[in-house]
Amino acid sequence: MKFTKLLATAAIGLGLATGAVAQEDKTKVGFIYVGPVGDGGWTYEHDKGRQAVEAHFGDKVETVYQESVPEGADAARAITQMALNGADLIFTTSFGFMDPTIAVAQKFPNVKFEHATGYKRADNVSTYSARFYEGRAIQGHIAGRMTESNIIGYIGSYPIPEVIRGINSAFIHARKANPDVQFKIVWAYTWFDPAKEADAAKVLIEQGADVILQHTDSTAPQAAAQEAGNVITFGQASDMSEYAPKPRVSSIIDNWAPYYIDRVQAVMDGSWASKDTWDGIGPGMVEIGEISDAVPADVKEEALALKAQIASGEYHPFTGPINKQDGSAWLAAGETADDGTLAGMNFYVEGLEGDIPQ
Known part of the structure; x- marks a missing residue:
């Protein structure tokens, strides 16, 4: 009996030790x-x-x-x-x-x-x-083609290069689609604060924006746009498809x-x-959420063609001629931005109004 108990104790000890090793191996x-x-x-x-x-x-x-x-x-x-x-x-x-x-x-x-x-x-x-700026180019194109007021609102989180790149990319492609487009930018100084994000969206809508883009993390701007009616939005970082087919007409999805x-x-x-x-889009780290039926068929076709060009490397969203906000030359015709400049981007492109907060 003692021998049996000894074996049982040894077995339990071995099991515990094996479990500990398995835990450590995780x-x-x-x-x-x-x-x-x-x-x-x-x-x-x-x-x-x-x-x-x-x-x-x-x-x-x-x-x-x-x-x-x-x-x-x-x-x-x-x-x-x-x-x-x-x-x-x-x-x-x-x-x-x-x-x-x-x-x-x-x-x-x-x-x-x-x-x-x-x-x-x-x-x-x-x-x-x-x-993300690759996805912003596609959003900008759709926004430029769909706005009726020619005023596009943009909710910025913090004035860091990542956010500034997105604003510039969206603006460049909105202007290509519609030369009369204006951007109005509100800085929320938060990544996630639904109340502040909703307030920012409401202010932009009051200023005439019928398209809202955001670089903040909650769905509050989507809800504000839905309440306002006749305002379109784009999902940020995630699909936010619960607001499709309108106001959310597409999205950038981080994979x-x-x-x-x-x-x-x-x-x-x-x-x-x-x-x-x-x-970016090519390797699949940036995905474009489904473009809803609220987007006209020809605009959807254009947006998907732009996505394909970016994904293949045929087109770079920052391709000259592009000037800086003060009118000074930045990229010559056909020239593309280098990653170093994009990574440290601290300026608006020509046509954007207002100053970048310091």
Whole structure:
């Protein structure tokens, strides 16, 4: 009997040890989000990427996340805690997490970090972003062709290059489609605040805008446009298709899943290295949501043709001749913008009114 108990105890001990090893063998992947996972936009799509990692790797991974983390000191604390809790790889998914990510990475050289939309790297810090401006070109074309008031409203989050690129791209292509177009821009100074976003949309509609574009993360501008009637919108970061076929007539969808799966795999097989990734429509990181039947057939055809040209590399959204806002030459006819200029873009193109806040 004692021998049987001894065997049983040994078996239990072995099982516990095996379970511990299995747990340790899991790759732990963390995500730091600037908004709630239910924002319907930016963070919602990043969390879909996290879920795709779980679905792809199954019990080989454990994922954790913290949502609604403010940019700044709170981010440093959240990232640090995630590293202390054993994360092997941490994705920090907002521009304002850049400096906290770099600072924490210095303290945890054995942890890999991936920062979205930033430009600072280290041996254990990669950066990644999507060429959202490619999608803005398509939105701008549709907006320019569909506006009746010739006033297009744009809700900006923060005056950083990513947002300025989007405004410029949308404006260039709206003007190509309709030379009489004007842009009115409201800076919300937030990524996610439904009340502020709704107020911004209402102000733009009061100023005559019958098209609203946004670089903020909630669906509040869609709701404001729906209430106003005769205003069209575009989904930001996510499809926001609950507002289709109108006001939401199309969208930019951020598809992070393939990148997240690839980078987790790199950690697993030991091939992870610091790098910068900036992909667009062609590789599939930027998707164009279904263009609804509220868009005239010929405009939809034009938009899809533009999408195909961008995806193939046949056309670059920043192709000259393009001048800067002050009239000085920027790109000569046929010349395309280099990535360095686009990454640091801090100027409006000719025709846009107002100043970029400092």
